[in-house]
Amino acid sequence: MVCLAQGAGDAEDAREDKLMCLAVPMKIAEIAAGTAICEVDGVRREASLMMLEEAAVGDYVLIHAGFALEKIDPFEAQKTLDLFREVLNAGGGPAF
């Protein structure tokens, strides 16, 4: 997965350092009783869905301090990736 919030590797740091301003994009693997089990790179953890209107298994969400803060909009994410590719190609640098 191309990382569209902060580094996916940060999930490990979240467990070790438990810093406040950390948000990690994760995919919802299971949902039960208002709580989602989210996953990234084999790391699984619980996140409360108290702040989301609706969420489904397979959605990418941004996890902050044990809560799903927002869903990642796949359409907007793709538009941003396309723009990044355009910039990189225009600059002669490597594409993703």
Added chain:
Amino acid sequence: MEVCGTHTMSIYQHGIRQLLPKAVRLISGPGCPVCVTPISYVDQALAYARRPETIVATFGDMVRVPGSTSNLQREKATGADVRIVYSPLDAVSIAAKNPDKAVVFLGVGFETTAPTVAGSLLTAQQRGLQNYFILCAHKTMLAPMAALTSDPELQVDGYICPAHVSAVIGSEAYRPLVERYAVPCVVTGFEPLDMLRGIQMLVQQVMAGEAWVECEYRRIVKPAGNLKAQALLAQVFEPCAAEWRGLGVIPASGLRLRAAYQTFDAELALPLDVEPTKEHQGCCCGEILKGKLLPGACPLFRTLCTPEQPVGACMVSSEGTCAAEYKYGNV
């Protein structure tokens, strides 16, 4: 100016300053919640840590922040029960497992974090817990941005608006600031290309002599923000004046618990004496937080104040401007 510690780190980590023409100057503002927390609050937290039958639960960033005479890590080493948690919900679980102790959670952070603390309070209430308390020092971003914009010494040309604060309050929340002060506001993500795109949007506005709200981080941030998170904030908290390190007291820039939730307020439920506040001699955190000084201009930077032995909060927090300058400044 950026007002988000994660943006500060991204700018340093990716060498963004070095990529920009000299005419574009990036200034780091008061975007790190740990850094803007006044010493008196840390002293209060220390007093709770020393209180018998009390567990202080906190995000990891707070444990090394120096108070007037100690820090939470040192108190823990001498026997205080200080628990580092990833989520305020973990602090609620600690309260449930320790019914004979008072659990005080250090409620620090902006609009991104405050709803999670509101959520933890409601969870504790639902579970009927009477030993979960919040030492509340939450802050909101719009009032200090207005204060900094009207500071004639600073002359901020535009704001890189905080990304995940905006996920909660929405990009439209900056419209009054833009309309009142004609200062461009762009919400952008944290990836290096997000940063560059956001800066480009700001520069284009400045060059055109225009000011409006633009959002580069649309994959996360909606114009109206996260309504459920806003409802949680409004249900549990109300605005109040708050003290910011470096900026002083700013009206309506803080959040306190509403009357209906005052039984969860550590200050009211568990009052105690706090040692008098002592500022750290020579520390320039205040001026650095306002963007008026760069870390290198502080006489303590890299000499008496290092990440191992921090004097000021801007060096302690991994997202503080001094910590970023120390780690990446010579790249």
